[in-house]
Amino acid sequence: MMMDKLREGAQGKVAKGILGLIILSFALAGVGSYVNSPAKNAVASVNDNEISPQTLENAYRNERARLEAQMGDAFNQLADNPEYIKQLRRSVLDRLIDQALLDAKAHDLGLRIGDEQIKQAITSMPEFQQNGKFDNDRYLQLIRRAGMTPEMFRDSIRQDMIRQQLMGALLGTEFVLSGEASSLDKLYQQSRDVRLVRLPAESYLDQVQVSDEEIKQFYAANQPRFMNDEQVRVDYLLLDAADLAKDIQVTDQDVRDYYDQHQEQFQRNERRRVAHILIPLGKDEKAAEKKAEDDLAALNGGADFAELAKRDSSDTFSAKKGGELDWFEKGVMDPAFEKAAFALAKEGELSGVVKSQFGYHIIKLLGVEPAAVRPFDEVQADTRERLQKDKAREHYFAVQQKLADASFENPDSLDAAAKAVGLKVISSDYFSQATAPAPLNDAKVLSAAFSEMLREENTNSDVIEIGDGKALVLHVMDHKPKAVKVLDEVRELIVTDIKRSKASEVARSKGQELLGKLKSGAEVNQELSALNLKLEEHKGLTRFAQELDQSLVAQIFRMPHPAKQPSVELLTQSNGDQVIVALDKVSQPEKPSQMAELIKGQMGQSKAQADYKAFVDSLRKAAKIEYFAAQEAAVE
Known part of the structure; x- marks a missing residue:
């Protein structure tokens, strides 16, 4: 869920649409571990880099949780099938392999993500915000609960954003011509005028008989259908x-003893709050540096920092507040910015002009919170919960x-x-x-x-x-x-199948007689009356019509356009019914509908999916990939 917010920055509508389908990030599941930390009993390897059982288990559990939230009870029914779960686990493993290949390719291409981009991504995540603002304590608490340090989380974010950068570049280049979408839209909006005559198979059931010999032959020929499972x-x-x-x-004393004996786990790092003025590099870097030097001189001469920040800083969000930033600790800001901020000794002290990848900064120290142990009352509830789980485990x-x-x-x-x-x-x-x-x-x-x-x-x-x-x-x-059911156990089922098949043949024979007359354009009202059949008319039938069975509609829209005479066919339905269809007219709009833009987007996504599949397939063909089935099957 956290990584979804990062994807909103991907360029292009097609890229945005497809990235959500093909990049499932597991930031808190330790996805990056399989590249740099070879595991024992690996479930798979990619170019000799192993994917550990723990990595697969975390990713698999995340995917199960996502599907349960999305599908509800329907997923629980699917999960009862061991074969489905096996396929789900393999699909998650394949996705991890694809991610490993993408990461390696991004590394080969030299793709990079700057520290400031990572900082902005982290501070914008709603999970780490309180009252609409980034809360550093909440951030640290959540990532520690996930067993990660700020550095580990930062690296995980960096890895995912680099992967997005690669896929955005690949998928964002696809386009669809307006003519393509317009042509497809016209096909979607096409309508057809048809006449139907239905010949239900069940109407002819009383005209057919089934012999004992036919039952025996059917039973002998279809025994795989009548097997009892083991x-x-x-x-x-x-x-x-x-x-x-x-x-x-877990008693109150247990909690207190744990807190007293594990003070290092409750350590809060030093935090600082600063204000800054940012002068962007722009096209003339020397001019930007001079502007920053002029502002610094003005500040040293007594100018008001807040007013100068509002006037000159390109960081418009902080500029509105006189350049003030929220509290932060090491590992969050740009390295050069962070080094200068933590070098300041006294509140109100100014830095020199500091260059980062975003421009020139002047930093003012507003406050320092020294490293300290978090108060017992603040961590008591979390500690009790942890001890409860540990003892239970x-x-x-x-x-x-x-x-x-x-x-x-x-x-x-x-x-x-x-x-x-x-x-x-x-x-x-x-x-x-x-x-x-x-x-x-x-x-x-x-x-x-x-x-x-x-x-x-x-x-x-x-x-x-x-x-x-x-x-x-x-x-x-x-x-x-496993054994074949005895004949008496399945006799009624066999009789029903044979009678349905024979009745369908009778209906088809009747339909063939009417078909020839309809093709010649002759009137068939008398024949229909004799057979107790009715002629249905459906004008302006669309592909999305609800009045007919969708499989029948699909067959109708596959019929050839009528020429001088109606296009007539005898169509067999899945239940054995026969339907005579006379296609009289095909109508197609001259102008595209409002769906044309939607179709254009869908076509773009389809092309992007094909591009992604082809790209990953090419990476797979060039890679050495091994699956270790025994270890994979052991993953929960």
Whole structure:
């Protein structure tokens, strides 16, 4: 979420639209770690730079959280499918690989982001603001909660902005000609006049019969359709950290003792507040420097700093306040600016003329907050929460180890392990890999539940981590192999399918007879009456018409334009119904509609997506990429 604000600076509408789809930044997930810190048991490597399991896990959890927020219950249904989760995890890993390739390419091209740009990006993030202003304490608190230092966060921001710079340059160059968009818009706005005759298959069901021999033949020819999935029934013990945490108590004395013993964790760095006057470099750098020197001389002669800042400073935001900036600590400002600001000793002291990449500064020290330990009252609530989580985590892992030992030492059932850790054995009904209930619908759990070795040895599984502070041990109690259902079980389904197919053929035969007459332009009212059919007319039918099934509309708009006679076709629907369509007229607007600009933007995005895919594909072809499936499957 934080990085979305940075993307607003990308140049060009197309670039803005596409960047949101193709660059998912994980600033607080430690994305940069896989380039410079090779991990053990890597899930993949890019040109020998490893992507760690932790990097993938953080990115995967962020993506799951995004999808859950976006899709709600629909995502939870999808997440019940182990194959979907496997594909989701692989898509996140592929995205991390693409990011690594983009970062390497940006480095080769020498792309850079200045410190002032990073500062502006950070201070503009709403997450770090209070009452519409950047709050340095809130900034430090949030990034520390994420386990990052200001330097680490700054570097992560820099990496993401460089990636945006590269993609903005690539995607922002695409354009669409007005004629292209106009032509497509006219096709979208096209309308058609049609006449329809529907021949529902169900109307002819009573005219068809199904023999026992046909049923047998259909059953023999379509046995893969009538398979029972492999099923198992298991007992399991579920260990939930959230349940264990309810018994964890943290006293006021615990919090105070931790605070007293870990003072270094509550250290607040020295902060300074300054005012400045900024003279931009412009086209004549010497003139800018002279202007700054003149202002400094005026200040030394007694001129009012605030008035001079309002008059001369190009930093218009601070100039309105007499040049005043908010409190900041080291690691936020431009290096040259920061060095000069922290060199000032007394409030009211002026710096010399300081050059940065943005121009010449004159800095006035307004206040100093020395490094100090944050007061206990200020950190008490956060410290209590941290201790609660730490103690709960320690207790969870201790119980988990006890569960692992007990289930290993007593492998033929879960009773002893349940008694050792105070859990209740839960028994499942029969389930397949596609119908496994939570929490058994995890890929690693399913792998164990359908393991031939566990069945043959009649032993407990290992402790299986299933994420979100949960783990389980299971024992397979029974197994039903994959097998073809008996004929009697599926007879009614087979009869229905055969009768529907035969009725559709009868309807098609009737339709073929009418088709020839319609093509010749002959009247068919008498034939329609005899068959108890009706002629429907739809004038001005558009591609987005709601009165007809969308699949039928799509078929109608694929029909050729009529010439001297109507264009007539017999169309088969997915349910076996037959529809005779006579296309009488095609109308197309002469002028583009209001949708033309939207279409132009969509075409630009499509081209940009194609460019991005081609670019990444070329980087992938030139790179050495390795996937380590075993380690990838172990990621939560």
